[in-house]
Amino acid sequence: MAYNLLKGKKGIIFGALNDLSIAWKVAERAVEEGAEIILSNTAMSIRMGDLNALAEKLNCKVIACDASSVEDLENLFKESMEHFGGQIDFILHSIGMSVNVRKKRPYDDLNYEYMKKTLDVSAISFHKLLQTARKLDAIRDWGSVVALSYIAAQRTFYGYNEMADAKSMLESIARSFGYIYGRDKKIRINTISQSPTITTAGQGIKGFMDLLDFSERMSPLGNATAEDCANYCIVMFSDLTKKVTMQNLFNDGGFSNVGMSWRAMNVYSTSLDDMKHNMDKIVD
Ligand SMILES: NC(=O)c1ccc[n+]([C@@H]2O[C@H](COP(=O)([O-])OP(=O)(O)OC[C@H]3O[C@@H](n4cnc5c(N)ncnc54)[C@H](O)[C@@H]3O)[C@@H](O)[C@H]2O)c1
Numbered sequence: 001m002a003y004n005l006l007k008g009k010k011g012i013i014f015g016a017l018n019d020l021s022i023a024w025k026v027a028e029r030a031v032e033e034g035a036e037i038i039l040s041n042t043a044m045s046i047r048m049g050d051l052n053a054l055a056e057k058l059n060c061k062v063i064a065c066d067a068s069s070v071e072d073l074e075n076l077f078k079e080s081m082e083h084f085g086g087q088i089d090f091i092l093h094s095i096g097m098s099v100n101v102r103k104k105r106p107y108d109d110l111n112y113e114y115m116k117k118t119l120d121v122s123a124i125s126f127h128k129l130l131q132t133a134r135k136l137d138a139i140r141d142w143g144s145v146v147a148l149s150y151i152a153a154q155r156t157f158y159g160y161n162e163m164a165d166a167k168s169m170l171e172s173i174a175r176s177f178g179y180i181y182g183r184d185k186k187i188r189i190n191t192i193s194q195s196p197t198i199t200t201a202g203q204g205i206k207g208f209m210d211l212l213d214f215s216e217r218m219s220p221l222g223n224a225t226a227e228d229c230a231n232y233c234i235v236m237f238s239d240l241t242k243k244v245t246m247q248n249l250f251n252d253g254g255f256s257n258v259g260m261s262w263r264a265m266n267v268y269s270t271s272l273d274d275m276k277h278n279m280d281k282i283v284d
Contacts, residue, residue, distance in 0.1 A: 005238040007034035010084045012076070014040045014067060014129075015094030017049040020199045022055045022148060023094035024054060025230035031058045031061040033234055035090075038080050040065045067095050067125035069110045070132055077138040087140040090237035093129060093147035096201050097121045098163045107161050114161050122166035123173065130189065142186045147174060148229070149248060151256055159206030171248045178246035188245035192232055195223035195252045217263035219253030 011030055016039055017021035018183055030037050039055050043064040046052065055062045065076040080088060099114035126147050133139050152160040153167035178189035196202060196212045205211065216223045221226050224232075232251045235241055250256045 002032045005033045005234055005240070006030055006090075009035045009089040009237065010037070010080075010086075011035050011090040011092070011237060012038045012040060012080055012088055013092045013094070014065075015092070015096075015197075016051055016054055017041065017045050017059050017200055018225070019050065019054075020230050021094070022194065022197060022199060022226045023092060025226045026092050026094065026233045027058060027060075028053060029227075029230040029234050030237070031060070032088075033238075035237075036060070036084065038063055038076075038083065040067075040076055041161045042066045067093070067129060068120045070128050073129055073132040077133055079271070081136075081138055082203075084168065088133075089140050089143050091129065091133070091139070091143075091145045092237075093126050093145070093235060095122065095125055096148070096163065096166070098161060098204070100162050100164070101204050101206075104163045106160075110162060115119075118162050119166050119169060122163065123169035127169055127173045127177065130173070130181065134181060134185075139181075139185065139187050142239075142242060143188075144241070145189045146183075146185065147189075147191045147231055149193045150196075151193050151250070151252065153248070154191070157211070159208075159211070161206070163205075175246045175247070182245050186242075188236075188242070190236060190245060190250045192229060192236070193248055193250045193252060193256070195219065195255060196226075197223070197226050199226065199230070214264060215255055217267065218258050218261045219255040220258070220261070221253035223255075224251045225254050264271055 010046040013023050014028045016027055027037055037060050039060060039062045041051050046064055051062055063076050063079055086206055098118045100110050105111055145169055149167045150166040151173055153171050163199060174189045174191045181187040181189055196215050229251055
């Protein structure tokens with residue numbers, strides 16, 4: 001159902017690769033809610049993925065941009081303002097990539113050149129985006145910027161690897177820049193910490209399907225889907241959340257506040273029963 005929450009607003013959505021992408025669902029919902037949008041991704045992802053099909057469906061422009069390049073960001077903001085005939089109301093940063101995860105390097109054997117690239121693309125790009133937008137005065141007063149995060153920023157999750165460090169930095173940038181942009185222009189900056197979701201990036205995480213199941217059992221409301229995340233983003237872009245800024249907002253079915261649930265305990269105790277005859281062999 002549409003509520004016209006973004007009627008007349010203009011936004012840039014980064015990170016839709018294919019129809020599994022969270023950004024894909026956000027783009028569809030934003031247009032449904034009356035927004036005019038520009039879609040962006042790297043030139044390579046545009047070539048390899050399905051972004052042009054989405055743009056055709058939503059009747060919107062695509063501008064290629066490597067979010068770790070300040071030059072590309074400058075060009076994107078200038079072209080977007082020209083296209084819209086003015087400033088931008090909202091931006092979604094839905095960008096993540098870990099080179100060490102791709103190359104299967106464990107956290108205690110990281111390649112630091114790869115790590116620099118991971119941090120640059122997954123976290124520092126958020127600072128670059130905000131700093132470039134501010135220098136060009138590209139975002140309208142009371143605008144809204146959202147980046148997507150994961151709870152591994154605060155707690156250790158086996159297999160999440162260096163992305164945990166990237167997400168911690170991402171959330172910190174939202175707070176630090178949120179202060180400056182809020183004070184000067186009333187622009188709000190938040191991160192949404194999303195449940196594990198089956199997407200191209202998500203499936204790169206070691207043990208992802210087990211994590212998805214664990215998280216589903218632990219969350220009283222179940223995992224939040226990409227569609228749930230899109231709905232939350234829309235509310236954050238709308239005028240209904242004008243005083244929410246510098247926050248990390250959990251969209252996770254309650255997972256972040258559960259220590260142990262009945263459904264997860266059930267699986268845990270069942271496998272313990274299976275192992276009872278063998279207890280002396282359990283070492284971790
Ligand atoms: N899927 C999950 O389980 C999950 C959970 C919590 C948070 N997130 C976060 O959601 C965001 C979106 O990921 P997704 O799960 O939709 O996967 P996805 O693979 O569909 O999206 C990741 C996007 O990042 C883009 N990207 C990579 N390098 C880039 C660069 N240099 N410049 C611009 N774009 C670049 C990719 O092209 C891709 O479109 C990421 O920040 C991810 O960490 C995902």
